Amino acid sequence: GLNFIDLMVRQGNIDNPPKTPLVPGFECSGIVEALGDSVKGFEIGDRVMAFVNYNAWAEVVCTPVEFVYKIPDDMNFSEAAAFPMNFVTAYMMLFEVANLREGMSVLVHSAGGGVGQAVAQLCSTIPNVTVFGTASSFKHEAIKNSVTHLFDRNADYVQEVKRISTDGVDIVLDCLCGENTGKGLSLLKPLGTYILYGSSNMVTGETKSFFSFAKS
Helix, strand or coil, X not given: CCCHHHHHHHHCCCCCCCCCCCCCCCEEEEECCCCCCCCCCCXXXXXXXXXXXXXXXXXCXXXXXXXXXXXXXXXXXXXXXXXXXXXXXXXXXXXXXXXXXXXXXXXECCCCXXXXXXXXXXXXXXXXXXXXXXXXXXXXXXXXXXXXXXXXXXCCHHXXXXXXXXXXXXXXXXXXXCHHHHHHHHHEEEEEEEEECCCHHHHHCXXXXXXXXXXX
């Protein structure tokens, strides 16, 4: 799998970057070739996806069994390699941190990205959840059916969200930082949950550092 964290590692935008040379990657899929002596629940030949601490792009990887999951029969290896990071991130934010419940509203930035699409799919498992999403306009056609209200990330979406939900939103999921943080906070309901889980503008160059985020 390829994730934004891989780009941040490559550019040195993380704490304690690894020493080179290294093999990048944090998630992968493949076939079990060997098992530890005490491993249970898996067999040689099982199709699996896994988290690893770097080295996911190697031909062979070794990782603790608690980070390995069997692939469903209707999922191929390419899909499985892109699944763990995005969906576990989305699940933890929605259900373990924000306590998503029926009737709540969510604003997710980069709705066309991996985590954004995972957020939309997981929100659909809870009745009457309204999803507001921002994304680049060229992605709208592909994701228009998964988000309740979709806005161009470069447009003034704040007024549109307020028009639809006058009280604001219950949950804001921000992977951008920069000026979008101020906009998100202005839309958050009292006692709502704001989660900053990334800073992709640092990588694209719109925001050069966390100091810019702090000033916003």
